Amino acid sequence: MTTGDTLDLSRLDPERIPRHVGLILDGNGRWARARGLPRTAGHMAGEKALFDTVEGALQIGIEWLTAFVFSTENWNRSPEEVEFLMWFNEDLLLRRRDDLHADGVRMRFAGDLDDPRIPDRNRRHMAEAEELTRNNDRLTLVFAFNYGSRRELTTAARRLAAEAARGALDPDTIDEETFSSRFYLPDMPDVDLVIRSSGEHRLSNFLLWQSAYAEFSFPGILWPDFDRHALLEAVVEYQSRERRFGRA
Numbered sequence: 001m002t003t004g005d006t007l008d009l010s011r012l013d014p015e016r017i018p019r020h021v022g023l024i025l026d027g028n029g030r031w032a033r034a035r036g037l038p039r040t041a042g043h044m045a046g047e048k049a050l051f052d053t054v055e056g057a058l059q060i061g062i063e064w065l066t067a068f069v070f071s072t073e074n075w076n077r078s079p080e081e082v083e084f085l086m087w088f089n090e091d092l093l094l095r096r097r098d099d100l101h102a103d104g105v106r107m108r109f110a111g112d113l114d115d116p117r118i119p120d121r122n123r124r125h126m127a128e129a130e131e132l133t134r135n136n137d138r139l140t141l142v143f144a145f146n147y148g149s150r151r152e153l154t155t156a157a158r159r160l161a162a163e164a165a166r167g168a169l170d171p172d173t174i175d176e177e178t179f180s181s182r183f184y185l186p187d188m189p190d191v192d193l194v195i196r197s198s199g200e201h202r203l204s205n206f207l208l209w210q211s212a213y214a215e216f217s218f219p220g221i222l223w224p225d226f227d228r229h230a231l232l233e234a235v236v237e238y239q240s241r242e243r244r245f246g247r248a
């Protein structure tokens with residue numbers, strides 16, 4: 001993969017790099033419409049933006065990057081767009097996994113992967129990508145796929161209730177740590193910075209628990225126009241803010 005397009009890292013305080021950045025990719029459809037193209041062309045253009053951003057995250061030294069690629073609500077789009085997104089997400093894994101692996105990226109998937117509407121091919125290729133890259137440690141790239149925070153939270157509650165019902169867990173011992181250990185990826189750290197492109201100011205059911213103390217960045221550009229430089233700008237802005245975690 002190209003690393004020619006380097007970032008000016010002297011603008012950053014190396015002591016305050018966000019450990020986990022969440023990306024809400026938004027604006028693909030509007031990007032396409034502005035060009036008289038079908039929405040699917042916007043998603044295809046968004047792929048380049050995502051992987052340029054991954055390159056930027058590697059340069060900056062971000063440890064976890066979570067990209068919201070398909071939400072539990074996205075099934076409500078037209079059948080054609082849903083079918084395209086399933087195919088596209090699978091195809092992208094096959095085309096990108098070797099380069100990501102060579103770059104030391106560990107790929108993980110967070111979401112309701114048991115949903116019968118997800119084609120088996122997708123499930124297989126997600127498992128393969130995870131297996132291929134499991135020992136990489138430069139960056140963990142999470143695809144939030146068929147992800148919805150409310151479903152993650154209710155699934156965790158259901159798991160705990162089942163354990164308690166069969167006597168394997170004392171309800172009085174359930175604390176924040178026990179609860180979050182039943183999430184899709186128990187080792188995922190809290191998110192420090194959430195970036196949503198396209199000028200929308202919403203969380204849309206993304207990492208609700210994990211972003212309890214996150215900073216937010218809302219660049220007004222459409223996702224296909226996002227890149228490593230836009231990521232750097234968001235991190236520079238993040239570093240200019242004071243995080244107090246409820247302290248005075």
Ligand code: IPE
Binds near residue numbers: 025030031068069
């Ligand atoms: C985000 O772009 C793509 C997905 C995560 C599926 P949109 O498809 O939401 O683009 P707009 O909001 O219609 O412009």
Ligand code: MG
Binds near residue numbers: 026027028
């Ligand atoms: Mg949108």
